[in-house]
Amino acid sequence: MFLILILVFIPSVLLLIWYRHYYIPYKVFSRLGIAHPPVEPFTGNVNGILRQGTLESMEKGVRENGNVYGFYIGISRWLVISNLEILKEIFIKRFDQFPQRAVEPFLIVFFRGEIPPGLIFMEDKQWRVIKPIVSPSFSSRKLKMMTPLIERSCTSLNERMSQISETNKSYDVYDVFGQFTMETVLGAAFGSQVNVLKGEGDSLTEAAARVLAEVDISVILWNNIISSHFSGLLELFLSLFGDFLSIPAKKHFSELILIGYELIKQRRASEDPSQNKDFLQLLMDARSTPEGGGAPSNNVKDSLSDKEIVGLCIDFMLAGYETTKNTMSYISYLLANNDEKQEILCTAIDEYYQENEYASLYDASHDIQYLDWVVSEGLRMYPPVTRISRYCSETSVINGVTIPKETCVQVPVKYLHYSPEHWDQPDEFMPDRFSPEGKEGRHPLCYVPFGYGQRSCIGMRFALMEIKMALTAVLRDFKFEISNDTQIPLKLKQGITQYPVDGVHLKVVKRK
Numbered sequence: 001m002f003l004i005l006i007l008v009f010i011p012s013v014l015l016l017i018w019y020r021h022y023y024i025p026y027k028v029f030s031r032l033g034i035a036h037p038p039v040e041p042f043t044g045n046v047n048g049i050l051r052q053g054t055l056e057s058m059e060k061g062v063r064e065n066g067n068v069y070g071f072y073i074g075i076s077r078w079l080v081i082s083n084l085e086i087l088k089e090i091f092i093k094r095f096d097q098f099p100q101r102a103v104e105p106f107l108i109v110f111f112r113g114e115i116p117p118g119l120i121f122m123e124d125k126q127w128r129v130i131k132p133i134v135s136p137s138f139s140s141r142k143l144k145m146m147t148p149l150i151e152r153s154c155t156s157l158n159e160r161m162s163q164i165s166e167t168n169k170s171y172d173v174y175d176v177f178g179q180f181t182m183e184t185v186l187g188a189a190f191g192s193q194v195n196v197l198k199g200e201g202d203s204l205t206e207a208a209a210r211v212l213a214e215v216d217i218s219v220i221l222w223n224n225i226i227s228s229h230f231s232g233l234l235e236l237f238l239s240l241f242g243d244f245l246s247i248p249a250k251k252h253f254s255e256l257i258l259i260g261y262e263l264i265k266q267r268r269a270s271e272d273p274s275q276n277k278d279f280l281q282l283l284m285d286a287r288s289t290p291e292g293g294g295a296p297s298n299n300v301k302d303s304l305s306d307k308e309i310v311g312l313c314i315d316f317m318l319a320g321y322e323t324t325k326n327t328m329s330y331i332s333y334l335l336a337n338n339d340e341k342q343e344i345l346c347t348a349i350d351e352y353y354q355e356n357e358y359a360s361l362y363d364a365s366h367d368i369q370y371l372d373w374v375v376s377e378g379l380r381m382y383p384p385v386t387r388i389s390r391y392c393s394e395t396s397v398i399n400g401v402t403i404p405k406e407t408c409v410q411v412p413v414k415y416l417h418y419s420p421e422h423w424d425q426p427d428e429f430m431p432d433r434f435s436p437e438g439k440e441g442r443h444p445l446c447y448v449p450f451g452y453g454q455r456s457c458i459g460m461r462f463a464l465m466e467i468k469m470a471l472t473a474v475l476r477d478f479k480f481e482i483s484n485d486t487q488i489p490l491k492l493k494q495g496i497t498q499y500p501v502d503g504v505h506l507k508v509v510k511r512k
């Protein structure tokens, strides 16, 4: 009897597992006529993605399957869409059905502990409340108040480039721009005055550097596989044993959070907190203004809690560090490899300062048109964020394609930026394509380094201001040159952003 029970029970359980974790979930795309690579049990397409590289596998997928194809991470569904008309619907017209990004990996939830998510992973309902309170902190007027902080770091950057040029050797500018960005992002988020470029550090710089170094894409993929099969299992495991496992990322997050609380406390006790010109202070002072002006009604949340403020500042730091550091490094690399374009830019900067001798870096970076085109073209060729996601909250049919509820749409940014359908000679560095004539007739969705629609990058203006000011400060006196140890082409890797694995080695040469 017992033997019969075992013989029936075990196969039934195995059959059920096979049915629930393999047969049913992996049928969804094929039933809807959506192509996808062959799946492996349990992991779905993850092994193929890790073997080929995240970006490469996506580009191969688009080439082989066309502008709509699917893949599975564990049993969760991902749909890669590069059809611009479908994307326009998803980003704009059907925002209510695609209101947020991919679900936040539980590991990140665990790291941040009591702190609520920042805007990046914020769920739609909460985002609609918080975004109007946060948005005014990113207005041109508020950002302009932060320019002294960036000017100070630009001066240190210029001094650092001067030291490098004197060695007459090539140097890893990725490292230098990393220090510059760390200095500015910590200054902008928390008002830090530490001179990272001069080798100084403090507890904030250390905690931030460690948090930023800890996040690994394959860990996140495994997190997603487990959560897709056994929702709640990772949550249960980490809530029971998390505190006993000494996980470095958790420790560094906690340090950052405590520093954030301490800063808020000090600001509250300070006699004149208004002298602080950073996001922490702006968020402490922030009040939402209802559309059309006037005071917010009583039943609408109009200010942020301390936890929300700290969460948002850490979010800005995470979102702004690697993206900005990578962009500056890529643009320097492109300029070094395209000296005639670099000459045009340097001449534009010289001419501007001949006419406006005492102009601030902010004004120069705002007014020099060619600089804007160079930065835009740099972001086209090397977008640091190579994929944008939108989570489908309600089954939708768009242009004949059925997108089932709980599918995550991925937009292959880099693929769009190189598509010959939209770009002439996409492999060439041609800043003029961003001139008014160059832009004419181009579909807005084939260029999305900062995303698109209501959930596009809130830090875009800040990032562009910082990148342009830094480039102006450097190129007034120096230029970039390739040397024997410049890696051409750059070897790139997909982490949270796309980054140059071996850094960017260039010579920095004095211009005059």
Ligand code: HEM
Residues within 6 Å of the ligand: 101, 119, 120, 131, 315, 316, 317, 319, 320, 321, 323, 324, 327, 383, 384, 385, 388, 389, 448, 449, 450, 451, 452, 453, 454, 455, 456, 457, 458, 459, 460, 462, 463
């Ligand atoms: C070159 C630098 C940067 C690039 C390329 C970049 C790119 C992006 C992209 C592609 C997104 C997703 C947009 C979408 O889903 O449509 C995003 C979102 C976001 N970025 Fe940036 N970013 C940069 C710098 C920054 C900086 C400096 C900050 C903060 C100061 C920042 C804060 C954010 C936040 C908070 C979000 C989420 C917005 C929301 O959901 O409402 N970013 N960024």
